[in-house]
Amino acid sequence: MSEDPAGPVPExxxxxxxxxxxxVKLFLKLGTIAFGGPAAHIAMMHDxxxxxxxxxxxxRFLDLLGAANLIPGPSSTELAIYLGYDHAGWKGLISxxxxxxxxxxxxxxxxxxxxxxxxxxxxxxxLLYGIKPAIVAIIIYALWGLFKTAAKGPLxxxxxxxxxxxxxxxxxxxxxxxxxxxxxxxIKNARHLGAGQQTTGAxxxxxxxxxxxxxxxxxxxxxxMSTLFLTFLKLGSVVFGxxxxxxxxxxxxxxxxxxxxxxxxxxxxxxxxQFTPGPVFTTATFIGYIVGGFSGAVLATVAIFLPSFIFxxxxxxxxxxxxxxxxxxxxxxxxxxGALGLMAGVSWxxxxxxxxxxxxxxxxxxxxxxxxxxxxxxxxxxLGGAAAGLIIQQLFAN
Numbered sequence: 334m335s336e337d338p339a340g341p342v343p344e345x346x347x348x349x350x351x352x353x354x355x356x357v358k359l360f361l362k363l364g365t366i367a368f369g370g371p372a373a374h375i376a377m378m379h380d381x382x383x384x385x386x387x388x389x390x391x392x393r394f395l396d397l398l399g400a401a402n403l404i405p406g407p408s409s410t411e412l413a414i415y416l417g418y419d420h421a422g423w424k425g426l427i428s429x430x431x432x433x434x435x436x437x438x439x440x441x442x443x444x445x446x447x448x449x450x451x452x453x454x455x456x457x458x459x460l461l462y463g464i465k466p467a468i469v470a471i472i473i474y475a476l477w478g479l480f481k482t483a484a485k486g487p488l489x490x491x492x493x494x495x496x497x498x499x500x501x502x503x504x505x506x507x508x509x510x511x512x513x514x515x516x517x518x519x520i521k522n523a524r525h526l527g528a529g530q531q532t533t534g535a536x537x538x539x540x541x542x543x544x545x546x547x548x549x550x551x552x553x554x555x556x557x558m559s560t561l562f563l564t565f566l567k568l569g570s571v572v573f574g575x576x577x578x579x580x581x582x583x584x585x586x587x588x589x590x591x592x593x594x595x596x597x598x599x600x601x602x603x604x605x606x607q608f609t610p611g612p613v614f615t616t617a618t619f620i621g622y623i624v625g626g627f628s629g630a631v632l633a634t635v636a637i638f639l640p641s642f643i644f645x646x647x648x649x650x651x652x653x654x655x656x657x658x659x660x661x662x663x664x665x666x667x668x669x670x671g672a673l674g675l676m677a678g679v680s681w682x683x684x685x686x687x688x689x690x691x692x693x694x695x696x697x698x699x700x701x702x703x704x705x706x707x708x709x710x711x712x713x714x715x716l717g718g719a720a721a722g723l724i725i726q727q728l729f730a731n
Contacts (some may be wrong), residue, residue: 339395351388351420353428359386360413367409367433367610370475371639374409374612380417389421403665404648406641407570407612410434414645430642437611438618444605445622445630452601463696463722464604465687467714469680470700471607472580476676477705483669492517492667495722496674502590506581507571510671517667518660521607553592558632560591562623565617565636579614580683585619602682608715614638630689696721 345730359381367374375398383389389397398417401411410433417429452458484490496509554560580603587594594602602623606616614637621633688694696718703709703717 337442342723344506350427350539352422353422353424355425356425357428357432360417360429360483362438363413364433364611370471370607370613371407371409375412378409378660382416382420386577389416393419400645400648403661404641404644406569406638406644407614410520410612410614410638411641411645415643415649418645418649425644427474427644430638434615434634434638435441437609437615437632440609440611441605441615441618442622442627442630444609445619448601448605448619449623459722459726460719461601461604461722462693462726463718464715465600465683465718465719465726466697467694467700468607469684469687469697470601470704471714472676472680472683473701476680480673482668483673485666486521487723488517489666489670493670493677496671497677498680500581502673506675509675510571510578510668511631513674514664514667517670518663521663521666522660550588554590556593558625558629561621562632563630563638565621565633566592566639568617569614569637569640578672578675581618581679583616583620584679584682587620587624594620596682598623600683604715608719651731692725 355724363374363377367377377636379394383394384698394416397415398408398412401408401415403659404411410430414426414430417427418426419425421428462700484708492513496513499509500506512520557709564586565624568579572579572582580599583599584596598620602616602619603613605619607615609615615634615650617637618630625632650706684697688697700714700718
């Protein structure tokens with residue numbers, strides 16, 4: 334193994350010896366069966382490419398996984414793009430990403446059509462009644478796992494707690510995310526600037542003032558395709574960490590700033606993203622269809638994933654330098670813990686929308702016990718919630 338795990342990743346042109354057809358076949362398969370969220374996606378890619386096919390070494394796979402976590406966007410999708418780029422060059426970059434995303438997009442599109450046409454029927458209502466508490470449990474479980482990794486000291490715990498409080502006060506999620514990164518970066522490197530207290534104070538002031546709420550008192554904005562595209566393009570460009578962090582941004586933009594959706598519709602979109610394989614970011618397909626029909630679904634999907642392709646192509650040759658920099662390291666630590674704060678805040682808000690009576694409270698509790706005790710695949714948990722909702726409907730009908 335290399336002595337320097339943070340060393341630069343070689344450019345794909347030096348090792349891209351595979352065929353595009355191989356990439357297409359593999360990632361269409363993974364995009365169709367990859368239930369369970371980013372961790373499951375990554376495990377499947379490792380099994381298929383490092384263990385079974387030997388397209389990459391263990392060390393190379395870890396390098397590419399680390400690179401995927403350095404840039405905004407869905408980490409498992411970006412890992413797929415990196416792996417395709419590494420195996421088959423530029424054609425592999427495009428085909429791996431598209432083939433991993435496409436099956437989930439088509440499934441979500443079909444579900445969105447059914448939701449718009451039948452979503453207010455008793456059957457669909459009871460189905461979502463059981464799914465929503467399970468989604469809350471899945472988010473809590475993901476939050477707990479990430480907390481153990483990201484909260485590496487009092488500074489990061491304090492910044493994460495501050496982000497939770499400011500988010501619940503309706504501060505802008507983007508400002509909170511980047512503010513937490515800048516704050517941790519500047520505090521950790523204050524001694525290298527020779528002005529520790531002044532830097533800390535200035536950065537804290539920047540963190541607070543740039544995060545002032547941008548959603549209070551906003552009236553609904555008329556729908557337009559350009560606004561839909563630019564909103565999802567922005568989200569795809571700034572959302573770090575787990576796909577669940579996207580929830581905070583969706584709520585801020587589509588519920589508060591634009592007024593196009595309700596909290597319950599956001600939770601429904603998340604439920605669909607969990608119920609289907611592939612990236613959680615295909616939630617954009619669902620939302621795009623609700624507000625803009627088929628064209629809106631395609632436009633939203635392209636917009637939210639486009640930055641991932643661009644970032645992979647740009648960052649790939651310089652990832653080694655970014656990983657060695659103390660400044661970038663501090664920034665990423667802050668962004669990660671800020672993302673946790675946003676996840677915690679949105680978990681509280683979505684929990685209030687999902688747990689509306691003693692039955693949903695019991696379903697949420699059972700889901701939490703199952704996911705923590707058995708580490709059950711999230712797809713099975715969502716299916717179980719759906720079945721519970723239908724059973725409860727039959728009990729009430731009788």
